[in-house]
Amino acid sequence: MKILTPSQLQKTDAYTIEHQQISSWELMERASLAALKEIKNITLNPQPVTVLAGSGNNGGDGLAIAYHLDQLGYKVNVLLLKYTPKLSKDCKINLDRLKANTSINIQEYIDTSSIEDLKIESIIIDAVFGIGLNRTLPNFVEKIISSANKRTALRIAVDLPSGLFLSKLTPENAKVFKAEYTLTFQCPKLNFFLPAYGNDLGEIKIIDIGLDQDFIDHLETEYEYVDEKFITKFYKTRQRFSHKGNYGHLLIVGGQYGMMGSVSLAAKSALKSGVGKVTVLSPKCGVEVLQQSVPEAMVIAADQNESVSPKELKFEPSNICIGMGLGQSEQALGTLKYFITEAKTPMLIDADGINLLAQNKDFLKALPAQSILTPHQGELKRLIGEWQDDYDKLEKVKSFVKTYNVILVAKDAYTFIASQDKIYINSTGNAGLATAGSGDTLSGIISSFLCQKYLPIEASILGVYAHGKAADIYANKYDENSLIASDIIKYLKNVFLQLKSHKH
Incomplete structure (x- = not known):
């Protein structure tokens, strides 16, 4: 299985959207439903869940997961961490769907005010930052991630733990969400296997979201992940x-x-x-x-x-x-x-x-x-x-x-x-x-x-x-x-x- 760079992953997303004639939101929905399936296998029965969602597409994944968990009978609480005031297009679509079709409690944070009032449930799903992160977490996000890491809750990261870089090394002493499970889309990422933050990923589950395999096969990569299919x-x-x-x-x-x-x-x-x-x-x-x-x-x-x-x-x-x-x-x-x-x-x-x-x-x-x-x-x-x-x-x-x-x-x-x-x-x-x-x-x-x-x-x-x-x-x-x-x-x-x- 090829290990793709963030740039290659973005190009693969774009190619898939164009050639499968789907919207970016439909691809996000596909990814979220695939992650939902794994979450159900991990949690077994509906339990109280806190979803940490960011302003970008990773946050959009989290909001979509929150919606589907609510439909399945999970008690869901959403913390929307607006590290930028303008949400990505697909993230906003999913936020609007949540507000219109569920009674989920949505707490919005733009700074560290009222951080002591955080309501964290027995399962925490991290969907704050995705593959594009190349800077340390904003201060208020760091504090919320640190608070989440201290809880005894089951911690699940969507695509990768927030705070982990992919295009370069994560800075020493950076705050990273400490996941027990990382549900990563389509292929693993190189930094998952490096010692500094490898313990923050927990068990890695690779989720096929139907990205164009022929396009992936023709990409030149420096790294390959050896699984049973490869062997x-x-x-x-x-x-x-x-x-x-x-x-x-x-x-x-x-x-x-x-x-x-x-x-x-x-x-x-x-x-x-x-x-x-x-x-x-x-x-x-x-x-x-x-x-x-x-x-x-x-x-x-x-x-x-x-x-x-x-x-x-x-x-x-x-x-x-x-x-x-x-x-x-x-x-x-x-x-x-x-x-x-x-x-x-x-x-x-x-x-x-x-x-x-x-x-x-x-x-x-x-x-x-x-x-x-x-x-x-x-x-x-x-x-x-x-x-x-x-x-x-x-x-x-x-x-x-x-x-x-x-x-x-x-x-x-x-x-x-x-x-x-x-x-x-x-x-x-x-x-x-x-x-x-x-x-x-x-x-x-x-x-x-x-x-x-x-x-x-x-x-x-x-x-x-x-x-x-x-x-x-x-x-x-x-x-x-x-x-x-x-x-x-x-x-x-x-x-x-x-x-x-x-x-x-």
Whole structure:
């Protein structure tokens, strides 16, 4: 799903209105009814509602929602925050409809007078500012938003929380409506996925309002949102007449004394993701551990007892996964250099391997084209340098992948997968993934798909999605706190079952 800029969204609205031969008010009504459907699903039964509406088209959405909620039997209270005295055309139409056809209490505010008398109900719907906001909230709006944020009410934002910018970064310490649900129209927005105000959005629900899809398909975008529909376009099911050789042979290099769990998790997750064969090159101390914990994997003992070292192989792996538990010693550096030199296909580098690359940037130029790096945020800083803000970080990521011709999987609450021409933002995963071994598991999953002849960018996107989805399935059944890396591996089967059912 494409992530559009505010300008592109406005152009898409205009094109839809013209080519579907509808008025802007009719499009607003369509959007409001679609939002209403989600609100009914969230609230279940009619409850007292306060709608915060602004003077523009986002306010018009809110007033339309207020009207339809009233028709459904909800007790509705409207606070019209007139940050500009003249309402937009469609906002005024909806205000006039409210006044003529309902007995809804409408309180109008143009300043901070009588702010103590605010009547806030058990549900608050925020429709004050939409995608065009590019300045901090007016003082009286800030005060009302702050008051709403302090209430124990269920908070729902229409399109985006008021106070959040889309065309640039939201200023630090800006007042933003703290939503538990954000009902965004047609597509997600880039700033939703940046850390500074990501917690203000709650659960994001993307609502299709029938904007012209052909027009959207022809728009050039820098960012793409990865959901199940996107994944099923390239997910491949197994062929009946096939054998393990068709699904690749992965070599995993890593581990040291006391840290064999990392390569064990990578091997297990790779096998559970469908790779034909896995061989682990491990220090001698890890051989017995691996053969007991992952009997399906083959193990080669390095010459050293407590740390892994290069070894000439008697087979040519489809791809190499290296870095987990590798350490950062001179020997570890030599091992990494050896396998970068030996690799004939894209490889995946994680953990200590990334830290070694950050200390030895010349190695980056020697990587096979389209190799995959999977840093967490600390490792990312070591690779690309410190950033001033999230936009600066994105520019540095784009420059890095173009300079070294790699795929960068930047792990975070929303993982960004950067290729030469686009950044993909993953939709799955939860806070339970902040647990030891989670990254090792992800490396195994992505490497498995790489061996199964997915393109490196496809393997990365699919791997991140499946990893996060397995965690979501677990969390929905149990909870996020108890999730450990082994649970991710266990629930991969559920992910593939879902993908297969949607494929057919």
